[in-house]
Amino acid sequence: MHCIFKTLSLPVALWLLAPLAHAADATPAEVAAYPNKPVRIIVPYPAGGSTDVLARVLGQKIGEEMGQPVVVENRPGASGNIGASYVAKSPADGYTLFLGTSTALAANPGLYKTLPYDPQKDFAPIILATTLASLVVVNPSVPVKTMQELSAYLKAHPGTSYASSGNGTPAHLGGELYKKMAGVQMNHVPYKGGAPALTDLIGGQTSLMFAILPEAMPFVKEGKLRALAVTTAKPTPNAPQMPTVAEAGVPGYELVGWYAFLAPRATPQPIVSKLNKAFDEALQDKAVRERLTSLGFDVAGGPPERLASTIRSETKKWKQVIDEAHINLD
Incomplete structure (x- = not known):
């Protein structure tokens, strides 16, 4: 003891x-x-x-x-x-x-x-x-492929909207943490659950989301969303090829x-x-x-x-x- x-x-x-x-x-x-x-x-x-x-x-x-x-x-x-x-x-x-x-x-x-x-x-x-883990996912129309490109894009387009599964959810707090650490501005659009948030993200009503991995990954595999990074401090076995947000441009970021x-x-x-x-x-x-x-x-x-x-x-x-x-x- x-x-x-x-x-x-x-x-x-x-x-x-x-x-x-x-x-x-x-x-x-x-x-x-x-x-x-x-x-x-x-x-x-x-x-x-x-x-x-x-x-x-x-x-x-x-x-x-x-x-x-x-x-x-x-x-x-x-x-x-x-x-x-x-x-x-x-x-x-x-x-x-x-x-x-x-x-x-x-x-x-x-x-x-x-x-x-x-x-x-x-x-x-x-x-x-x-x-x-969560994934940072964007609508394919957003012209970014890395977290560094995303930060630069958001600084040039401060009115960009990000979706969440509701006020106070991890997807919401993860977005606010990213805003703070990356020094960017985004508009938060809350939904009543992850499914409708992802549906509108795919439809282009919003631009990005910090979505939990099992909900977002099927759409990434289908090409309906583009994944930029995983939010864990270290790579996750469930997406080993994905860089972390921390190593991809925002040191110290973690949403788990x-x-x-x-x-x-x-x-x-x-x-x-x-x-x-x-x-x-x-x-x-x-x-x-x-x-x-x-x-x-x-x-x-x-x-x-x-x-x-x-x-x-x-x-x-x-x-x-x-x-x-x-x-x-x-």
Whole structure:
């Protein structure tokens, strides 16, 4: 334990250590017996989407490993706030888990003046499960093929519009981050979802978009859109030929969606450790990795402190972008 926390800041270490104070609430027999009934994973988005599929793929695998069914329950609404609030107020016994996203855990604290939960106080981090890259895509009529050319084009055409899947979404925040770092001006056009945004981009109503990779790549392959770069810090296995935005003209740029599992704050540490081990082993399973890769995910994994650190750093990063762009969803 000493070697793990040696490299952590004091706030992170205290956040991770706090659940230990509640470990005595569960007897050794109860911890050893966990789980002895079905476990629920609360997904804050509708059934059928990529987040839902991720929960079901991993839920089935950890259910097999732990010997109990894992049930996925969808509680969509308010950019993930409804599902997050539900889990935050659930019993801290390890039987109700939250599949949180970068939006619910890192962006929403800046997007909403008031939240019914605190991502850094109301949850015990379990594991950073997967990440999801986006692509910078343009309508083929836009005369650019690289990020450097795009920046030059936007400086010459400051009224150019970029589409997003909605206000406060990663596609929106990614565009605002690019504006800030590249020193360009664009007009934001929000849509109600990625599909209509991509449809209008293909139709020429908008010029570019920071679109999640699995939604945009089929149109790139069909020649309906042109991809300039991937938004991850390093090349993604799902688009290995694509340069990153950072190496293609905007050093330090990174836009990554991420998906993580958390439990209510006071969940005993031994149970959190059991869950971390089960999820981490599931993420190393060949069939699981292949399935997740086919959905566009990059597999992450690792200890709870990796997730804790991610939540802290991403919250700080996106709050600055949100504040400077004056974005508010209340």
